[in-house]
Every structure is written in C-alpha cells, then in structure tokens.
Amino acid sequence: MRRPDARPLYVQVEAILNERIVSGDWKSGQALPAEPELAAELGVSAGTLRRALARLEQRHLIERRQGRGTYVTQQTSEQALGQFFRVRNLAGQPVEPDTFITGVSTGPANEEEAARLRLTPGEAVHRIERSRIFEGEPRIAERITLPAALFPNLTLPLAPAQLATEIYVHYRNAHGIIVVQSEENLSATAATEADAAVLGCPVGTPLLLIERVTFDAAGRVVELRVSRLDTRAHRYAVEIA
Amino acid sequence: MRRPDARPLYVQVEAILNERIVSGDWKSGQALPAEPELAAELGVSAGTLRRALARLEQRHLIERRQGRGTYVTQQTSEQALGQFFRVRNLAGQPVEPDTFITGVSTGPANEEEAARLRLTPGEAVHRIERSRIFEGEPRIAERITLPAALFPNLTLPLAPAQLATEIYVHYRNAHGIIVVQSEENLSATAATEADAAVLGCPVGTPLLLIERVTFDAAGRVVELRVSRLDTRAHRYAVEIA
DNA sequence: CAGTGGTCTAGACCACTTT
DNA sequence: AAGTGGTCTAGACCACTGA
Numbered sequence: 001m002r003r004p005d006a007r008p009l010y011v012q013v014e015a016i017l018n019e020r021i022v023s024g025d026w027k028s029g030q031a032l033p034a035e036p037e038l039a040a041e042l043g044v045s046a047g048t049l050r051r052a053l054a055r056l057e058q059r060h061l062i063e064r065r066q067g068r069g070t071y072v073t074q075q076t077s078e079q080a081l082g083q084f085f086r087v088r089n090l091a092g093q094p095v096e097p098d099t100f101i102t103g104v105s106t107g108p109a110n111e112e113e114a115a116r117l118r119l120t121p122g123e124a125v126h127r128i129e130r131s132r133i134f135e136g137e138p139r140i141a142e143r144i145t146l147p148a149a150l151f152p153n154l155t156l157p158l159a160p161a162q163l164a165t166e167i168y169v170h171y172r173n174a175h176g177i178i179v180v181q182s183e184e185n186l187s188a189t190a191a192t193e194a195d196a197a198v199l200g201c202p203v204g205t206p207l208l209l210i211e212r213v214t215f216d217a218a219g220r221v222v223e224l225r226v227s228r229l230d231t232r233a234h235r236y237a238v239e240i241a
Numbered sequence: 242m243r244r245p246d247a248r249p250l251y252v253q254v255e256a257i258l259n260e261r262i263v264s265g266d267w268k269s270g271q272a273l274p275a276e277p278e279l280a281a282e283l284g285v286s287a288g289t290l291r292r293a294l295a296r297l298e299q300r301h302l303i304e305r306r307q308g309r310g311t312y313v314t315q316q317t318s319e320q321a322l323g324q325f326f327r328v329r330n331l332a333g334q335p336v337e338p339d340t341f342i343t344g345v346s347t348g349p350a351n352e353e354e355a356a357r358l359r360l361t362p363g364e365a366v367h368r369i370e371r372s373r374i375f376e377g378e379p380r381i382a383e384r385i386t387l388p389a390a391l392f393p394n395l396t397l398p399l400a401p402a403q404l405a406t407e408i409y410v411h412y413r414n415a416h417g418i419i420v421v422q423s424e425e426n427l428s429a430t431a432a433t434e435a436d437a438a439v440l441g442c443p444v445g446t447p448l449l450l451i452e453r454v455t456f457d458a459a460g461r462v463v464e465l466r467v468s469r470l471d472t473r474a475h476r477y478a479v480e481i482a
Numbered sequence: 483c484a485g486t487g488g489t490c491t492a493g494a495c496c497a498c499t500t501t
Numbered sequence: 502a503a504g505t506g507g508t509c510t511a512g513a514c515c516a517c518t519g520a
Contacts, residue, residue: 009490045492046491047492050507064506065506066499067506069506083481092426180482181482183479185477186478186479187476188472189447190447208449234428236426236427236428238479240425241300241422249507275485276486285510305487306518307487307488308485310485311487
C-alpha cells in the first residue's frame with residue numbers, strides 16, 4: 001500500500017475516512033464502525049487507525065467518547081459558534097447574536113471575489129447581506145459571497161429564516177459542506193453612511209473590518225465574508241498557541 | 242507511577258520534560274538525549290516517550306529532525322516572528338519591522354495591568370513604549386507591561402538595542418522565559434493626538450487596537466501588550482483551524 | 483557506516499458507557 | 502456483562518543525517 005503513495009499510512013487512512021465523511025457515506029451524527037472492525041476493513045493495525053482518527057478529531061470532523069463510540073461531528077449552532085464565532089462582550093463572555101438578512105442576490109463575481117474564492121472572473125456567486133444584533137443593538141454589518149456552483153439551490157427557496165442562524169450549520173445540512181478552517185485579514189476602517197445606517201453609529205466611527213475566507217473538509221474555498229464590527233461594546237478574541 | 246497522579250503517563254512525562262527545559266536543565270538549542278536513553282532513564286516505553294515529545298513539539302518547545310536529533314527550540318527572531326508576529330502587507334507577505342524604544346519606566350501596576358497580569362494592585366511593573374516601522378513608515382505604537390518580579394535586571398542595564406528586536410528572543414536569552422501562548426482582544430479605535438504624532442497619521446484615523454496577554458511555558462503571565470496598528474497599508478492575519 | 487527519529491504492528495490491560 | 506475507546510508496551514523495520 002505504501003509504494004505508489006509516499007505519504008505515511010496513517011495519513012492515507014485519514015484521507016480515506018475524510019473522503020467517506022465528505023461524500024456523505026457517513027452522515028452527520030452517525031457512529032463510525034468500531035475500531036477493530038474498521039482497522040480490519042482497511043487492512044491496517046489498530047494503532048495506525050487510531051492515529052488517523054486522532055487527526056480527524058483534531059480537525060473537528062469526528063468526536064470520540066470512551067465507552068460510547070466515534071461519531072461524525074454534528075455541526076450544531078453551539079459547535080460552530082464556539083469554533084468560528086469569536087465576538088465577546090467587554091466582560092469577555094461570548095454573546096448570542098440575532099441575525100437579519102437584509103439582501104440576497106446572484107451575479108458574476110468581481111475581481112476581488114474571484115481572486116479570494118479561486119474562481120474565474122465572471123463566474124456566478126451568491127451575495128448575502130446580513131446584520132447581527134447583540135444584546136439588542138446591531139453590531140455587525142456583513143456581506144457573504146458564495147460560489148454559486150457549490151450552492152445550487154440557494155436562490156430559489158430563498159429562506160431568510162434558515163440563513164439567520166449560524167450559517168455554517170445551514171451549509172452542512174442543506175449543501176453537505178463541512179466547514180473546517182478560515183483565514184482572516186483584520187484591519188480598522190471608518191463607518192460609511194451605509195454602515196452608520198445599519199449599525200446606528202455616527203459616520204466615521206472606527207470599525208473592526210474582518211475579511212474571512214473559509215475552507216471545507218475537501219479543501220475547497222466555500223465562502224468570502226466581509227464583516228464590519230462595531231467594537232464600542234464588544235471585542236474580537238484571538239488565541240495564538 | 243499512575244496511582245498518585247491520575248493523568249496519563251505521557252502527560253506526566255511531558256510535564257517532566259517541560260520542567261527540565263523551563264528550569265534551564267536543558268538549554269536553548271541543546272540536544273536532548275536519544276530516545277532509547279531518555280525512555281530508559283524515565284522508565285517508560287519508547288512509544289510513551291515519543292507521545293510526550295510529540296506534544297512538546299506541538300507547543301514549539303522542542304524541534305525534532307529525523308537523523309539528527311531532538312533540540313530545545315531556539316527562540317530566534319525568525320521563529321518568534323513567524324509564530325507571534327502576524328502583520329502582513331497588502332500583498333499578504335510578512336513584513337520585517339524596525340523598532341525604536343521611546344520610553345522605559347518602572348512603577349506600581351494600575352488596576353487594569355494588575356488584573357491582566359494576575360498581580361496584586363501596586364506590585365511593580367516595567368513599562369516599555371515602542372514604535373515599529375515597516376517599509377520606512379511607523380505603523381505600530383505600543384506599550385508593553387512586564388511584571389518586575391520576572392524581569393529583575395531589566396531596568397539597570399536598560400539596553401534599548403536589545404529590546405528593539407523581537408522582544409521574546411530577549412526574554413528567553415536574558416531572563417529564561419519561554420513564550421508559548423497568547424490571548425488577544427481586538428477592536429478598532431480612533432488615533433489620539435499622541436498616536437497621530439507617533440504614527441504620522443491624522444487624528445481620528447481608525448487604528449486596529451490589539452490587547453495581548455502572553456504566557457510562558459511554566460504557565461505564568463509574562464507580558465501585557467497594547468498595540469495600535471495603522472492598517473492603511475497593512476493587515477493583521479488570523480487563522481482558525 | 484553508526485546513530486538518530488519516524489512508521490507500523492500485535493497484544494495486554496484499563497476506563498467508561500450502556501444494557 | 503458486553504462493547505466501546507484510551508493507555509502502555511515491546512519489537513521490527515524504514516528513512517534520514519553526518520562522519
């Protein structure tokens with residue numbers, strides 16, 4: 001098994017299991033076969049299988065519990081919130097956002113969008129405009145850009161209610177896209193008139209500008225998100241380990 | 242060995258090796274004993290030792306190279322730069338900062354500093370004011386606050402030249418403090434007159450405000466750093482995995 | 483070539499969960 | 502009690518480095 005593929009066996013096994021999850025072979029929340037069974041099926045030792053499973057767990061694709069079993073991670077609101085939503089109030093506590101869709105449209109990608117999403121310019125994208133409310137006050141104005149090819153049935157149903165909660169949960173449930181990683185560029189900017197109208201702040205208020213590109217378990221670029229966060233009463237938390 | 246300490250053996254071994262590095266038993270850049278020798282000395286199997294070493298490597302406390310050996314990580318400028326310095330230019334490339342010390346003082350910690358550094362209010366701290374220059378332009382104004390108890394010989398030599406480069410390298414070389422983790426709160430703020438003077442920007446320019454608390458390998462709070470980044474030509478990069 | 487870390491295996495035993 | 506994942510061991514073999 002090792003000759004044609006130079007990668008270590010445990011990496012190959014990880015890739016096989018990753019593929020089974022991504023392809024929907026094993027569904028969200030479903031239990032994987034027990035370790036001895038899986039190891040036998042794949043023709044590797046228990047140790048090698050466990051090493052592959054440990055890597056999948058580190059990427060949050062599976063969850064393992066002693067005595068219970070191994071399960072494909074359910075992309076619940078809480079899980080996505082804890083992993084990707086980093087806004088805290090001034091006491092350092094996570095906040096629970098309410099979300100309102102302010103606009104949805106479809107059109108050709110501009111240069112910036114095409115570059116970030118790795119599309120050819122002009123390819124179709126969906127755009128979602130949202131505002132997010134913390135503790136009664138609108139604090140985030142953002143635009144989400146999605147490759148239309150990955151979200152074929154997004155425009156027609158057009159269900160703002162579904163998009164209002166954590167959108168990564170919707171991606172997973174409705175489109176089978178499992179979000180695992182993001183890259184962000186942060187900067188500061190002054191609120192435009194449009195920002196001021198949405199956020200209820202004076203024009204020129206300093207805002208935290210978050211430009212996020214998100215990847216799924218198959219390595220595809222899934223989303224470009226540009227958020228403007230009013231930091232008068234909130235902070236953006238980052239850990240470096 | 243397992244009874245009195247409920248943690249797994251490999252965690253206990255990790256703690257022992259961590260302690261040897263922190264205490265200066267093994268110095269920066271020095272090679273650890275070979276695996277079979279270390280395993281025998283500690284009375285554990287090779288597999289358990291390797292698991293502990295893998296965790297130390299993940300925390301960047303050691304570096305392992307096949308055929309060469311295992312070495313205590315040298316906190317070089319490049320290493321600290323890659324791990325903790327996240328400023329990029331608009332092309333996404335890391336920049337190399339020049340640094341100028343604009344002030345050093347010692348005094349009692351105020352409430353904010355004491356809370357962040359886990360000191361009792363009034364305990365002595367050192368304060369360093371710096372500006373950092375990218376591509377000829379001053380882009381960061383920052384104040385660093387250090388517990389004086391951890392940096393006893395900082396004030397008397399007062400060597401701006403040493404503090405001008407990556408300061409984490411200096412911490413390690415001069416004070417034996419190995420930096421491994423940071424927590425940050427990000428927000429946006431308007432440049433004050435003082436900021437404008439240092440950064441050469443108009444008063445009111447939106448700045449990225451970074452409040453960072455840093456921990457060392459022994460789990461101590463080592464530094465509070467408040468940075469103001471002019472993001473007109475630079476970005477702050479964050480990865481979520 | 484000797485010495486190092488990296489991979490892979492087989493098996494014993496432990497700890498937890500559920501029935 | 503049965504079934505699951507978690508720990509620990511011993512040993513064979515591979516891959517890389519430097520003298």
